[in-house]
Amino acid sequence: xxxxxxxxxxxxxxxxxxxxxxxxxxxxxxxxxxxxxxxxxxxxxxxxxxxxxxxxxxxxxxxxxxxxxxxxxxxxxxxxxxxxxxxxxxxxxxxxxxxxxxxxxxxxxxxxxxxxxxxxxxxxxxxxx
Amino acid sequence: xxxxxxxxxxxxxxxxxxxxxxxxxxxxxxxxxxxxxxxxxxxxxxxxxxxxxxxxxxxxxxxxxxxxxxxxxxxxxxxxxxxxxxxxxxxxxxxxxxxxxxxxxxxxxxxxxxxxxxxxxxxxxxxxxxxxxxxxxxxxxxxxxxxxxxxxxxxxxxxxxxxxxxxxxxxxxxxxxxxxxxxxxxxxxxxxxxxxxxxxxxxxxxxxxxxxxxxxxxxxxxxxxxxxxxxxxxxxxxxxxxxxxxxxxxxxxxxxxxxxxxxxxxxxxxxxxxxxxxxxxxxxxxxxxxxxxxxxxxxxxxxxxxxxxxxxxxxxxxxxxxxxxxxxxxxxxxxx
Numbered sequence: 001x002x003x004x005x006x007x008x009x010x011x012x013x014x015x016x017x018x019x020x021x022x023x024x025x026x027x028x029x030x031x032x033x034x035x036x037x038x039x040x041x042x043x044x045x046x047x048x049x050x051x052x053x054x055x056x057x058x059x060x061x062x063x064x065x066x067x068x069x070x071x072x073x074x075x076x077x078x079x080x081x082x083x084x085x086x087x088x089x090x091x092x093x094x095x096x097x098x099x100x101x102x103x104x105x106x107x108x109x110x111x112x113x114x115x116x117x118x119x120x121x122x123x124x125x126x127x128x129x
Numbered sequence: 130x131x132x133x134x135x136x137x138x139x140x141x142x143x144x145x146x147x148x149x150x151x152x153x154x155x156x157x158x159x160x161x162x163x164x165x166x167x168x169x170x171x172x173x174x175x176x177x178x179x180x181x182x183x184x185x186x187x188x189x190x191x192x193x194x195x196x197x198x199x200x201x202x203x204x205x206x207x208x209x210x211x212x213x214x215x216x217x218x219x220x221x222x223x224x225x226x227x228x229x230x231x232x233x234x235x236x237x238x239x240x241x242x243x244x245x246x247x248x249x250x251x252x253x254x255x256x257x258x259x260x261x262x263x264x265x266x267x268x269x270x271x272x273x274x275x276x277x278x279x280x281x282x283x284x285x286x287x288x289x290x291x292x293x294x295x296x297x298x299x300x301x302x303x304x305x306x307x308x309x310x311x312x313x314x315x316x317x318x319x320x321x322x323x324x325x326x327x328x329x330x331x332x333x334x335x336x337x338x339x340x341x342x343x344x345x346x347x348x349x350x351x352x353x354x355x356x357x358x359x360x361x362x363x364x365x366x367x368x369x370x371x372x373x374x375x376x377x378x379x380x381x382x383x384x385x386x387x388x389x390x391x392x393x394x395x396x397x398x399x400x401x402x403x404x405x406x407x408x409x410x411x412x413x414x415x416x417x418x419x420x421x422x423x424x425x426x427x428x429x430x431x432x433x434x435x436x437x438x439x440x441x442x443x444x445x446x447x448x449x450x451x452x453x454x455x456x457x458x459x460x461x462x463x464x465x
Contacts, residue, residue, distance in 0.1 A: 106239030
């Protein structure tokens with residue numbers, strides 16, 4: 001199961017990331033921000049949207065540290081995955097880079113750190129603000 | 130069938146199997162055992178609670194009179210590999226279902242100041258109960274010192290916090306109540322159910338703390354006409370220790386954020402305020418995605434649980450959390 005439910009919109013999202021821009025969809029009808037990317041607004045079912053630049057800044061709400069590998073494609077342990085609430089009020093998952101195990105805390109302020117993810121494609125990750 | 134006192138297997142007119150990552154095809158299995166049921170089925174995601182509730186729906190609709198729910202697996206890595214194999218987001222490396230629970234527990238620790246020892250009490254209780262269960266895979270006693278000395282694998286989880294896969298098989302037969310009453314043993318009734326999906330996931334506040342369970346809880350208790358005080362034993366699908374804590378809080382066995390204190394003094398052990406998983410659960414007995422919990426509920430409510438029997442157990446509750454915390458399910462069982 002993937003958290004991204006629409007490949008077309010995910011491709012567009014990543015095309016912005018590749019240019020260094022963090023943009024998320026905002027519904028043209030009700031202004032609801034999404035990720036996850038989708039062709040339809042889950043709030044009002046409108047199919048009109050625009051890609052709105054967000055700050056890329058946010059706060060870590062929760063996180064896990066992988067101290068052993070649980071998948072052969074993700075072997076660079078230790079690494080963390082954090083749930084980040086962006087300042088625009090939407091939540092995304094990503095790695096918080098440049099920290100050693102034990103250095104991440106809930107409430108940590110982070111900024112976007114766009115780079116190659118575990119699959120090699122452009123991904124929104126974070127680093128401490 | 131022998132346990133239920135069913136001599137003619139052709140009386141079973143429904144066959145449900147479970148294919149959660151591994152398992153068996155219901156039509157093929159019926160063919161193997163020479164049965165020709167009216168209905169065969171399985172669910173895309175089908176741990177035991179989903180299957181037994183599906184069986185009850187088939188009976189309530191009149192489609193079937195007697196449904197066998199069957200699960201078995203013998204997969205590589207038994208008693209070694211961690212459970213929870215799944216891939217959520219390969220770009221950031223979010224893999225394994227227990228990682229999502231681990232994130233949730235980090236939230237719990239940050240929000241309520243829960244200690245590292247809290248989950249240890251859950252694992253220690255599971256091992257203590259397993260020691261009274263002759264089929265348990267992990268009956269060795271465990272101390273808090275041993276627990277705390279164990280390495281983190283998915284911080285804040287240590288190895289002990291995560292169930293490892295085991296081989297095994299369980300069959301549960303559900304029959305229409307008037308038919309069940311004529312069989313060999315006193316029937317255990319599936320008395321009430323509660324369900325809630327949390328499909329909006331991280332759009333919900335505190336998705337990681339499983340607040341969606343609260344809807345399943347109010348449904349099942351109101352359908353049963355019961356409260357937590359009526360429950361004699363609680364079987365929680367415990368793929369990881371934290372699942373027990375979220376269930377205790379959101380079903381109201383203790384207050385929000387208080388599970389760490391609640392489990393400290395034996396409240397979830399045999400003889401405690403609410404015995405949880407007296408068979409050892411998935412952390413102590415073995416990991417068969419909730420199926421062994423159903424066997425335990427039946428045995429306890431019939432008074433057949435041997436050394437770990439809870440005296441006068443009449444009402445048992447099953448609670449499960451599925452997938453990426455998208456599914457919350459509960460069933461209440463009674464034996465008169």
